[in-house]
Amino acid sequence: MKALLGLVIFSLIALPPLHADEYDEAINLIKSGKYKVAEILLTADLAKNGDSVRTRFALGYSAEMQKQPAAAYENYRAAIAVYRRTGEDAKAAERTYERLFAVAPHTKPVFQRAVEFEKAAAAAKTEEERAYYTGAAEALYNHALAGVETHERVAAQPPVGDAGAAPKVLTDDDIEANLGYKLKRHRGGAKRLGRDGHFYMYFDDRLSWREAQEACRKLGGYLATITSKEENDLIASLSDDSFHIGASDEANEGQWQWITGEPMTYTAWDINEPNGERQENFTEFLSKEHNQNRPDPNARWNDRGEWPRNDGFVCEWNE
Numbered sequence: 001m002k003a004l005l006g007l008v009i010f011s012l013i014a015l016p017p018l019h020a021d022e023y024d025e026a027i028n029l030i031k032s033g034k035y036k037v038a039e040i041l042l043t044a045d046l047a048k049n050g051d052s053v054r055t056r057f058a059l060g061y062s063a064e065m066q067k068q069p070a071a072a073y074e075n076y077r078a079a080i081a082v083y084r085r086t087g088e089d090a091k092a093a094e095r096t097y098e099r100l101f102a103v104a105p106h107t108k109p110v111f112q113r114a115v116e117f118e119k120a121a122a123a124a125k126t127e128e129e130r131a132y133y134t135g136a137a138e139a140l141y142n143h144a145l146a147g148v149e150t151h152e153r154v155a156a157q158p159p160v161g162d163a164g165a166a167p168k169v170l171t172d173d174d175i176e177a178n179l180g181y182k183l184k185r186h187r188g189g190a191k192r193l194g195r196d197g198h199f200y201m202y203f204d205d206r207l208s209w210r211e212a213q214e215a216c217r218k219l220g221g222y223l224a225t226i227t228s229k230e231e232n233d234l235i236a237s238l239s240d241d242s243f244h245i246g247a248s249d250e251a252n253e254g255q256w257q258w259i260t261g262e263p264m265t266y267t268a269w270d271i272n273e274p275n276g277e278r279q280e281n282f283t284e285f286l287s288k289e290h291n292q293n294r295p296d297p298n299a300r301w302n303d304r305g306e307w308p309r310n311d312g313f314v315c316e317w318n319e
């Protein structure tokens with residue numbers, strides 16, 4: 001408690017929030033459309049006093065009013081980050097959350113989950129449990145504040161060409177898996193290939209090829225690369241649905257490459273694939289059902305476009 005009080009006092013000295021009058025003046029200027037003047041005032045304050053919840057909120061609000069959602073998002077996130085760090089200005093923080101969820105509704109479930117984890121940490125019975133929930137809450141806050149865009153952005157903004165897909169409802173597993181949090185705890189649940197010791201895990205999240213690769217990267221891995229029949233059979237065993245794997249011929253049409261740069265010496269293309277020329281520059285594993293009557297039912301590779309979203313994807317880790 002003493003330490004917390006010290007922190008609050010220190011933050012008041014080190015980071016005086018925008019003076020109430022100045023802040024009100026800035027907000028009034030924004031409301032009357034005098035964005036430039038307001039921003040000069042706010043930017044000067046930033047330069048003098050550093051980030052505060054109020055300045056960041058007001059800058060975000062100004063951007064939002066000028067129909068610049070990306071800049072608004074950026075400043076609102078910065079305001080929340082200051083609030084997380086200092087605990088100052090709860091009222092302005094509350095308003096920031098409101099506006100943040102309005103411009104970036106995809107962040108709301110992540111923040112809400114973080115709050116739930118914080119509550120769980122407070123109610124934890126053992127030290128281990130408390131550490132887990134605290135860590136999970138922290139990771140979720142960081143996730144939301146870093147503007148990480150995978151599932152949530154996809155759910156919020158269906159891209160052209162895939163507009164009919166239902167928005168994804170986030171589950172605990174989605175969020176934790178996306179962070180690598182649960183994964184680290186349950187790495188034993190990932191399948192491991194005997195020969196090279198690599199790990200593989202199937203995710204049933206509907207993402208585009210590039211988003212899936214980004215998700216794997218954030219988890220410390222990459223979209224699976226397949227360089228032997230043994231590896232192909234293991235990956236085939238992970239899911240009966242269709243899913244992304246990590247080869248592309250985007251750089252050079254017809255020259256398929258694994259994203260890790262490993263040579264493509266082994267291939268398991270389905271009959272008549274690849275066939276998409278310049279329209280199809282990414283790879284998927286076709287569904288088991290699709291290939292059930294083939295001579296080699298595990299020869300399931302198909303070239304496809306980045307969109308639409310696939311049923312899932314497989315990440316691979318070297319260790």
Ligand SMILES: [Ca+2]
Binds near residue numbers: 316
């Ligand atoms: Ca591989």
Ligand SMILES: [Ca+2]
Binds near residue numbers: 249250
């Ligand atoms: Ca191609």
Ligand SMILES: [Ca+2]
Binds near residue numbers: 273274275280303304
């Ligand atoms: Ca194809």
